[in-house]
Amino acid sequence: MPPATLPDLLAPGLRLISVGLNPSPASVAAQVYFAHPRNRFWPMLDASGLIDETLSPSPDSMRRLFEAHRIGFTDLVKRPTAGVAQLRAADYRAGASALRMRLHGLAPRAIWFQGRTPWAQYLRHAEGSSADGDWGLQTQSIDGVPVWVTPNPSPANAAYSLPELIRQLAELATWLRLGA
Template sequence: MTTHTLPDLLAPGLRLVSVGLNPSLPSVAAGFYFANPRNRFWAALNASELVREHLTPGPEAMRRLFEVHRIGFTDLVKRPTRGAGELRAADYRAGAAALEARLARYAPRLLWFHGRVAWGHFLHHARRLQPAADWGLQPERLAGAPVFVTPNPSPANAAFSRADLTAHYRALAHYLAALEGTR
C-alpha cells in the first residue's frame, strides 16, 4: 500500500536542497511544502536574503523556488504524520538510507536541514554519529555537499521566533552566496 505524500522536488544542479523531517498532513493535503498557515517557513524565507522576491505560500511559490531559484525539497522520512512523535526508528532507518541515495543521485551544492531532530536522526541511522550541538554549518558532508542546519519552522517548535528563524536563514543565505562566490 502506497501512502500519499509530498513529491520530492529534486534535479541535478540545484543550489540548495531543503530537507525536512517528514511531511505534515496539512502540507500533503495542500500539495506543497510548509503549507500549515502557522508554519513560519514562508515568513522567515521572505524576510531573509535567500530569495529576492516575496513569495506567497502555494504551488506557484514552490515552482519558482525550484525552477527560478534552484532550491529543491525533500524529507528524511516521506511518511506524513500529525507530528514527529508518530515516527519510529524503522521510519528513520529506511528514510536515512533512501535520502542518502536520492541526494547522491542529484549532488546538490548545499543541503539545508530543518532542525536538529532531522539532522540528528539522519546521522544516527545512516552513520551512527551524534550531531554537533551548534546550528549552522556542520562538520559532516552528505552526498559531497556541505550541510547547514537551521531550527525547524514548525509551529510545534515555538522556542524559536520568526526573527530567530530569519537570522538563521540569513546566515544560510550568506554561506550559500560565499559558496557560490557571489559574496
C-alpha cells in the same frame, strides 16, 4: 484518490536542497511544503534574503523556488503525520537510507536540514555517526556537500522566534552568496 505524500523536488546541480522531518497532512493536502497556515517557513524565507521575492505557500511558489531559485525539497521521512511523536525508529531507519539514495549524485551547493531531529536521525541511521548539536554549517558533509542545520519553522517549535529563524537562514543565504 488523494496523494499519499509530497513529491520530492530534486535535480542535479541545485543551489540548495531543503530537508524537512516529514510532511504534515496539511502540506500533503495542498501539495506544498510547509503549507500549515501557522508554519513560519514562508515568512522566514521571505525575510532572510535567500530569495529576492515574496512567495506564499502555493504550488506555483514551489515551482518558482525549484525552477528560478534552484531550491529543491525533500523530507527525511515521507510518511505524513500530525506531529513528531507519531514517528517511530523504523521510520527514521528507512527514511535515512532512502534519503541517502535520493541525495546521492545530486551535488547541490548545500543541503539544508530544517531541525536537529532530521539531521541527527539521518546521521545516526545513514552514516553511523552523531551530530555535534550546533546550528549552522556542520562539520560533517553528505557526499562532500556542505550541510547546514537551522531550527525547524514548525509552530510546534515555539522555542525559536521568527526573528531568530530569519537570522539563521540569513546566515545560510550569505554563505551561499559568498560562494563559500
